Amino acid sequence: MTLGVRHDDLRRRNRAMVIAAVRRDGQPSRTELVSRTGLSHSTISAISSDLIAEGVLRPVKSGENEVVRRGRPQISLGLEPRAATVLTVVLLLNTLSATVFDYAGRIVTQRRQRLSTLNATRDDLIGAVTTMIEALLVDAGRTPKDVMRLTMAVQGITDSNARAMLWTPITPESDIPFADILERRFGFPVTVQNDCNMIAVALRARDPERYRDNFVTLLLSNGIGMGLVLRGELFTGAYSSGGEFGHMIHRPGGALCRCGRHGCIEAYAGNYAIQREAAGRSDQAEPDADVDPETMLRLAGDARAGDGPARAAFIRAGEAIGYGLGSLFALIDPAPVAIVGPGTLAFDVMEPSIREAIAQTAGGQHDAVISFDLEADEMPLILEGCARRALEAVDNELFAPGYIATMQAGA
Amino acid sequence: MTLGVRHDDLRRRNRAMVIAAVRRDGQPSRTELVSRTGLSHSTISAISSDLIAEGVLRPVKSGENEVVRRGRPQISLGLEPRAATVLTVVLLLNTLSATVFDYAGRIVTQRRQRLSTLNATRDDLIGAVTTMIEALLVDAGRTPKDVMRLTMAVQGITDSNARAMLWTPITPESDIPFADILERRFGFPVTVQNDCNMIAVALRARDPERYRDNFVTLLLSNGIGMGLVLRGELFTGAYSSGGEFGHMIHRPGGALCRCGRHGCIEAYAGNYAIQREAAGRSDQAEPDADVDPETMLRLAGDARAGDGPARAAFIRAGEAIGYGLGSLFALIDPAPVAIVGPGTLAFDVMEPSIREAIAQTAGGQHDAVISFDLEADEMPLILEGCARRALEAVDNELFAPGYIATMQAGA
DNA sequence: CTCTTTTTTTCGAGCCTCGAAAAAAATAAT
DNA sequence: ATTATTTTTTTCGAGGCTCGAAAAAAAGAG
Structure with a gap:
């Protein structure tokens, strides 16, 4: 149900806006807040003095990058740590x-x-x-x-x-x-x-230039997780956290997945799947519960060295991820992708087949926008x-x- | 950039809310508007008399279903057609x-x-x-x-x-x-x-009970189109209208699609694909540009009659749609589906294989929520x-x- | 020490919403 | 027919918010 805007909501919203601006921009001055929020000097002044009195914000000495100028210096506002x-x-x-x-x-x-x-x-x-x-x-x-x-x-x-x-x-x-x-x-x-x-929330906060309205984060590890931001909002399902990229179907009735089903992307691109394939075991074989990063690094080394089963396994994994991204992009249009986690250590081995697979799909149309950033440490x-x-x-x-x-x- | 709420935005928003409530609810009285919007009697009175004076709304005789009660009768408000x-x-x-x-x-x-x-x-x-x-x-x-x-x-x-x-x-x-x-x-x-x-917009307006926060509309015809509403908002891509369900990949490198790529869902479930398959042609054969509904009805009749190539073609089509919905549901969680267009005429033939395919996927978990409504005429x-x-x-x-x-x- | 510049605060005006009371418009009761 | 009751709608004053303009504050420049 959509509700009317009450009169007192006004102040609440604008307070929230000021706090959010301070959290986002570090230590803005009141003047900067005026231009960020579009509110008047008077309003910003009133709200910020309230917030300071309540112990939410505090005036801080603007440290180093203060430009020495004529006129009254700007007073930066910061978050009060003890709030x-x-x-x-x-x-x-x-x-x-x-x-x-x-x-x-x-x-x-x-x-x-x-x-x-x-x-x-x-x-x-x-x-x-x-x-x-x-x-x-x-x-x-x-x-x-x-x-x-x-x-x-x-x-x-x-x-x-x-x-x-x-x-x-x-x-x-x-x-x-x-x-x-x-x-x-x-x-x-x-x-x-x-x-x-x-x-996804963290990346958006860290680099709002690059990760703003639409982007995808893929956590490559034993399983494959996804975080999705669309129109600037974190995407979740209707009932669950949603975004189960790893369990989109890559090949109907295909390889056995850790989730018990067949043909999920993860069953080709999860660490356990790559290891299973490289070891020459059947793709219907029960997967190992945990594969350590060292093993994956070794396999990636083998794959870089030449045409062996390890290389084939990574190519298969890249294909699964690529076709999955292609299908995702068919739905949401292409977007920047951040690759996070242990999988980054072997990402160079997979990237060509990922890109090749995406190019085979409708999602590959605007391939200029598709870029991969790597962040090894997810913690x-x-x-x-x-x-x-x-x-x-x-x-x-x-x-x-x-x-x-x-x-x-x-x- | 998030902007502060100006004082005059208040009235504008509340006006919009009143208009939207009248458009949605038919002919509400001022008292009903009070409970719909949460605004006070005074505010509703002021806004609605403004809107009437401006020729946007008009008081209407509350027609038939007026309950004869004591007290001043409610005056229904309707949209002024000439506005x-x-x-x-x-x-x-x-x-x-x-x-x-x-x-x-x-x-x-x-x-x-x-x-x-x-x-x-x-x-x-x-x-x-x-x-x-x-x-x-x-x-x-x-x-x-x-x-x-x-x-x-x-x-x-x-x-x-x-x-x-x-x-x-x-x-x-x-x-x-x-x-x-x-x-x-x-x-x-x-x-x-x-x-x-x-x-999707129309269905939401027609039956807000059923189609509210999350639902999918599939237009089954020569091609396959999708409309998607998530969290009550119409979903579009970052660059395009998005939601190209028909071009998610069903089988990498598979059947030739009208779009020139291979393995799209549409290349299995579009009318042309069903007809191509039922006619015993290769799934790499150039598809017909347009297949008329009569042909599809005949094929559906053949499929209902027994195990022939037509039946196999519809099963294949259902599989493609089902696995596609399964992958979609892995991302957004299961949601009600409205099937629209000529494809409804043969939907009974496909439904079993659709449901079977969904059940093989991670999206099949909450299968209680998955229901199919049919609307034959899309126009x-x-x-x-x-x-x-x-x-x-x-x-x-x-x-x-x-x-x-x-x-x-x-x- | 005064002038200029820039930032921040103060103050009154103008809106908007709200609650309470009044007005309006019907039915029920006498 | 007239009065009482009930329900809806409007009116009116109070309080709160944002805004613009002016004042105050705090620095460097001359």
């Missing part, structure tokens, strides 16, 4: 980490541990997460009451309301409602997000995306309630 | 039609003609459209000055700004900038839209969608400037 504390938890294959961030988005404390997720029970996982959060809060000298929000990223599918992990390759367990569990335990709001979506991106998501939610809900955020899907 | 005139043009294979609508969305005058699009030159097409509009205006007793907007629907790909027909199967010509041409000729604003997208839907698009643009731009519409992609 809020948020938490992030990242749960990946065999790894669990948790981090405390201040309101300005800086890391306060961090914990990381190995965790055998593949044979962890439901309660093991929940217990490990809970224990780590408790220990982390002690490290940081905070209590749950100090925490305004927690954003958790998991490898796998989450629901569209960002409440639960629906399915994941990192453990046989499924449908774990982390948000409910952690909210009951700690009392602060919790959301559960897909890791690739958080990578910092996931962390950054989570923190940003949590902080933006605090911006909007706490300091400017009523505002509807732009990238809000499962805020 | 605006809009035009629609629909250009399909061998058919051109143009229609005049009043502001209330009722047809005033219509023209329709056969036109051999396949061997029409660029100038033939432009000339035919221009001539028909001129004749239609004479029929309706209007001048170009009376027309507030024209929305044109074409079979094929349009650009994302809705200015031009980029590619179409109905003629070898491409890149015809109809919007520029017609705007220069007639002076009113023109947009060019993809036919399937207009079908009224396209017309209705175009008219609605044009009228909503008039609502927003003329009578409530500054408001950002919900389904705005290429308004």
